[in-house]
Amino acid sequence: MGGAVVRxxxxxxxxxxxxxxxxxxxxxxDVQGVEEAANxxxxxxxxxxxxxxxxxxxxRMPVLDGLGALPDLVPRATVVMLxxxxxxxxxxxxxxxxxxxxxxxGSLAPEVxxxxxxxxxxxxxxxxxxxxxxxxxPSPQAPAVRPGGLSAREAExxxxxxxxxxxxxxxxxxxxxxxxxxxxxxxxFNKLGVATRAQAVAxxxxxxxxx
Numbered sequence: 402m403g404g405a406v407v408r409x410x411x412x413x414x415x416x417x418x419x420x421x422x423x424x425x426x427x428x429x430x431d432v433q434g435v436e437e438a439a440n441x442x443x444x445x446x447x448x449x450x451x452x453x454x455x456x457x458x459x460x461r462m463p464v465l466d467g468l469g470a471l472p473d474l475v476p477r478a479t480v481v482m483l484x485x486x487x488x489x490x491x492x493x494x495x496x497x498x499x500x501x502x503x504x505x506x507g508s509l510a511p512e513v514x515x516x517x518x519x520x521x522x523x524x525x526x527x528x529x530x531x532x533x534x535x536x537x538x539p540s541p542q543a544p545a546v547r548p549g550g551l552s553a554r555e556a557e558x559x560x561x562x563x564x565x566x567x568x569x570x571x572x573x574x575x576x577x578x579x580x581x582x583x584x585x586x587x588x589x590f591n592k593l594g595v596a597t598r599a600q601a602v603a604x605x606x607x608x609x610x611x612x
Contacts, residue, residue, distance in 0.1 A: 406431055406432070406433035407431060407432055407433060407454040407455055407518065407522065408432075408433055408434045408435075408436070408452055408453050408454050408455075409426055409432055409434070409435050409436070409453070409454065409455045409456075409457060409518075410435075410436045410437070410438060410444060410447055410448065410453045410455070410456045410457070410478070411423060411426075411435060411436070411437050411438070411457045412437075412438040412439075412440070412441065412443070412444035412456055412457065412458045412459060412462070412467070412470070413438075413439070413457075413459040413462065413483065414439050414440055414459065414461075414462045414463055415459075416439075418459075418483075418506070419437045419439075421509070422435075422457060422483075422509065422514075423435045423437070425509060425510065425511045425514055426511070426514060428511040429511060429514065429515050429518070431515075431518070432518075436453070439462070440462045440463050440464040440465055441458075441462055441464060441465030441466055441467060441469055441470030442464050442465045442470075444456060444458065444470050444474065445465070445470050445473045445474060448473070448474055448477045448478050449473075449477065451477075453477070453478050454478060454479060454522065455478060455479045455480075455481065455518055455521070455522065456474050456478050456479070456480045456481070457481050457483050457514075458470065458471070458474065458480050458481065458482055458483065458500070459482075459483050459484060460482055460483075460484035460486060460491060460495070461484065461485075461486075467482060467484070467495070468491070468494055468495060468498065471495065471498040471499060471500060472498060472499075475498065475499035475500070479501050479521045479522055480499065480500045480501060480502075481500065481501060481502035481503070481504060481517050481518075481521055481527065482495045482500045482502065482503045482504065483504050483506065483509070484503075484504075484505065484506065485505065485506050486505075489606060492528075492606055493603050493606045493607050494603075495603075496526075496599050496600070496602045496603030496606065497600065497603035497604075499599060500599065501520075501521035501525070501526055501527065501599050502517045502520070502521045502526060502527035502528060502565070503527075503528045503529075504517060504527070504528070504529045504530060505529065505530025506530075507530060508529035508530035513529050516565075517529070517565075520565050520567065523567070524597075524598070525565060525566075525567055525598055526562065526563070526565050526598045526599050526602050527565035528563065528564060528565050528602075529565075550592045551589060551592055551593075554575075554585065555585050555588060555589050555592070557575060558571060558575065558582060558585040558586060558589065559589055559601065559605050561574060561575070562586065562589075562598055562601060562602060562605075563602045563605055563606065568582045568583055568586070586598075586601075589601060593605070
């Protein structure tokens with residue numbers, strides 16, 4: 402977050418989870434304030450008032466759930482989904498609707514939340530708790546061309562993007578220059594027909610395209 406202070410809205414119908422998240426966020430120096438909402442309607446109303454930088458949004462809530470609230474929240478704040486489910490369709494839909502991150506409950510340590518805030522506020526993506534959906538490394542038997550028209554190298558880069566790595570981290574992991582990584586990502590965007598990393602992750606995780 403580069404020293405910038407941020408205001409976070411925690412939207413979850415479980416008061417104990419809100420309390421736990423407030424405590425975890427309180428350990429992060431860059432978090433200036435934490436507010437709460439018990440459902441999607443409350444979240445949308447609060448974000449419309451302004452000055453909320455990040456929304457930690459539960460998928461399943463009464464009145465209006467997280468997916469239903471996303472279209473109103475995304476233009477106004479960075480949204481990271483919080484949920485108990487690792488259902489691929491839910492993850493894909495959340496990313497398609499503009500969520501920048503997706504964290505499974507059980508992966509909500511302060512350091513994880515801090516990493517999520519930093520990555521998503523910088524325009525990247527972040528996921529935690531999805532090992533069964535996003536492979537930690539590319540398959541050694543990866544074909545020369547992968548679904549979506551991606552080359553084997555582009556597929557490696559896309560796998561890393563889906564895991565929330567920055568261009569710098571991808572470059573180090575794959576022994577590439579950052580310029581080469583950026584070129585690969587631009588090519589991936591063109592082939593997948595997307596304009597942002599979050600949209601690319603959503604397409605990549607879809608059963609028709611993904612790894």
